[in-house]
Amino acid sequence: MNDLARWLLNLPPQASSLARRIDYLHYFVIGISIVGATVVFGAILGFTIRYHTSRRPSVTPRVTGNIRIEAGVIVSILGLFIGIWIVGFHDYIQLETPPKDCVEVYVTAKQWMWKFAYATGQASAGVLFVPEDRPVKLIMTSRDVIHSFFVPAFRVKQDVVPGRYTLAWFKAVELGTFPIRCAEYCGVGHSRMLGDVVVLPPQKFEEWLRNPEGPIAAELPTPPNGVRPTFDQAQRSTLAQEGERVAADKGCLRCHSLDGTKFLAPTWAGLWGSEVTMQDGSVVRAGAAYLTQSMMDPKAKVVKGFTPIMPSYRGQLTPPEVGAIIELIKSLSLRSKRVAHPNPPPVQPGGLE
Helix, strand or coil, X not given: CHHHHHHHCCCCCCCECCHHHHHHHHHHHHHHHHHHHHHHHHHHHHHHHHCCCCCCCCCCCCCCCCHHHHHHHHHHHHHHHHHHHHXXXXXXXXXXXXXXXXXEEEEEEECCEEEEEECCCCEEECEEEEECCCCEEXXXXXXXXXXXXXXXXXXXXXXXXXXXXXXXXXXXXXXXXXXXXXXXXXCCCHHHCCEEEEEECHHHHHHHHHCCCCHHXXXXXXXXXXXXXXXXXXXXXXXXXXXXHHHHHCCHHHCCCCCCCCCCCCCCCCCCCEEEEECCCCEEECCHHHHHHHHHCCCCCCECCCCCCCCCCXXXXXXXXXXXXXXXXXXXHHHCCCCCCCCCCECCCCCCC
């Protein structure tokens, strides 16, 4: 039945863990709409035939309503609407809440291509490599205008906005190559902003991580845009190592320490995922949203006990550099859980905010 409905609606394969559930809701909404439209059309046709002037030339007598029937119809429609909303909201929460064991990939959109960077240092353009049956979290930003990352087979679509990070996640359940589209008009080359998600068996994915330019990449079919995946030849360090280099070049390490030492600004050791108290008494969880805001608008939220001396890095840090620094802070937290943290006590590291 599912295959028949998908064929009738011309839907792509259900290649992610949530695709089938989303399609079932789709089927239900379309089915209810068809039934409702058929009932309304039938009623119109029936009344047209029954009360046509050629059959009843006299004036139609006054019609009195049935309050119970009318109330029952209203309650049924309202209950149906609330039921669809509850199911849809549950699916939305699942789509917006990545699992904790995700493979994290930083995605940068630009006119007119997709670039992908992994925490272990690999980077590619045009092709996203992911393992089968393992959740993948995409941390996305744009270098120019608003784009929208859309994989029809996964039922995943998320706007990618310049100057901020948005999240999307999926778990691919089928091996193969699935197209990536941009679902937001972004300029004259919008239709050429194509890419592919390549789902590999876990062991082959690990092999690709060890050798991104090896035989696995060479065996891939030509992407729909005709461009073979390219790899950053110079990038051989992890994103965390790149983040440390950027932090040193931009002067961040003059005020922030990496080993828990209290200096001119809060230490980055143990910061990721912790709860930080601000000067106004509010508490903020140190995720990607807070850290990015701290770089771009440091005076918006000042940590209690520290002087607001940090300048804004808006326009000085590119989105990949911001992502690298965030990855550095995250790695410090994972490596130094036992280091005494001079800021408020950390909680267990979690997902991005």
